[in-house]
Ligand SMILES: Nc1ncnc2c1ncn2[C@@H]1O[C@H](COP(=O)(O)OP(=O)(O)OP(=O)(O)O)[C@@H](O)[C@H]1O
Ligand SMILES: Nc1ncnc2c1ncn2[C@@H]1O[C@H](COP(=O)(O)OP(=O)(O)OP(=O)(O)O)[C@@H](O)[C@H]1O
Ligand SMILES: [Mg+2]
């Protein structure tokens with residue numbers, strides 16, 4: 001039974017997609033069977049892994065809203081052991097359509113759960129919002145990884161995100177846990193960033209990953225060629241960081 | 257009659273809030289009467305200008321959904337000539353409530369337009385989405401400024417944003433124009449960033465502001481003390497960049 005982990009933070013640009021792609025790819029390289037789901041209508045996970053709209057017949061919108069079977073929508077990626085469910089701009093429409101649905105919070109969970117049988121880890125990349133689609137991802141997930149830049153707005157929003165996670169846990173998904181807070185785009189030359197990293201364990205009560213993801217130009221360039229950073233430049237700091245994160249996650253889950 | 261400008265891009269973390277706050281503050285310093293509206297439930301504009309929930313009675317949610325008069329909701333900020341309409345997390349609820357509203361796209365426009373009489377510029381900070389709240393901001397606006405980081409995902413999303421702007425213009429707001437594309441967080445050491453800036457005029461057909469906003473740690477630190485960068489450190493590169501942007505905007509609008 002695969003574990004479903006949502007990568008979420010309503011703050012924009014904190015490294016959700018970058019973490020989803022590079023953590024999933026690292027787990028794949030460590031011989032785990034992984035499915036990545038792009039639950040953001042911007043479809044950055046889809047394009048960041050080099051997948052174009054012609055490469056797939058069905059997207060997450062079709063699975064959630066049009067009754068298409070999850071197994072008919074899974075596509076292979078270039079990364080060993082990593083499959084994907086892509087997204088398109090149609091997903092924007094689901095936020096409006098879901099409003100009048102019976103059990104609107106459970107639609108993603110009901111439609112993707114059958115895939116648990118085939119994968120060790122299912123990673124969901126969320127959009128920067130606390131709306132219905134993100135709620136659906138939190139209801140479908142067993143746990144949440146929260147990427148946070150070491151910057152003011154990213155920290156400020158953590159309280160609201162934790163309130164939302166608690167509300168989802170109390171009303172829809174008793175099992176939901178916070179897997180951990182992940183510091184991303186760390187630049188040790190910035191005074192503010194150093195201050196955050198030194199104090200983060202006091203600011204947040206949840207588990208903070210030991211692995212810190214450094215700001216690294218190779219991470220930024222890799223999506224241009226549709227590859228995770230480990231396939232773009234395995235010697236890059238970013239590749240080592242995300243591989244360490246994958247190890248740390250496996251240890252946390254007694255899955256080494 | 258004041259001009260309403262929406263700062264929008266569905267890509268997260270590209271500098272929408274930073275641009276809204278610092279452009280509005282620079283226009284205020286140049287003796288223009290400015291109102292900034294926080295149309296993002298994360299309320300980063302509100303906190304970035306040092307405003308706490310106890311400082312105001314009504315927010316944008318109250319104006320749009322509860323019939324509160326726009327003039328009863330306007331609060332002063334520390335910045336000369338700059339007033340604000342704040343937001344709270346309640347705004348998340350408006351995305352669901354608006355779905356079943358008659359003329360749901362026009363609610364913001366109808367409720368905030370009376371404020372045009374009192375201000376030279378009204379700046380709207382949008383959330384990272386193409387959903388109903390962003391559509392409301394585009395329908396209320398005369399023009400749009402699109403902040404773009406010189407990075408892959410930010411450029412990739414431009415096409416979808418322009419499609420949405422065109423759809424809003426055709427169906428709800430014939431006057432809507434693109435004021436310009438603004439390059440933000442520019443780091444001249446990054447190869448990718450240099451490439452983007454050199455080619456951006458070929459990639460986009462719209463007006464691209466001459467002013468480029470550099471990555472600058474003072475811009476990043478200023479929100480911590482609830483000030484625009486020009487009041488935090490007037491000698492910072494970021495302060496000069498945003499002041500230049502304000503001048504450029506005034507020249508574009510024959511308003512020097
Ligand atoms: N460690 C890093 N070093 C350098 N650049 C990074 C790093 N992590 C992410 N980036 C870049 O920062 C930008 C934002 O990251 P990303 O798109 O992954 O964030 P996001 O949270 O998914 O954004 P959104 O809220 O729009 O979904 C991207 O251009 C990405 O390439
Ligand atoms: N020119 C800059 N130099 C350095 N840091 C910057 C700059 N512009 C913005 N930032 C920082 O980058 C982060 C993202 O910027 P900001 O929050 O303004 O983006 P946004 O588009 O409003 O994000 P969201 O999509 O969540 O609304 C913030 O922490 C901000 O302080
Ligand atoms: Mg993303």
Ligand SMILES: [Mg+2]
Pocket residue numbers: 272273274296300381382383
């Ligand atoms: Mg913002």
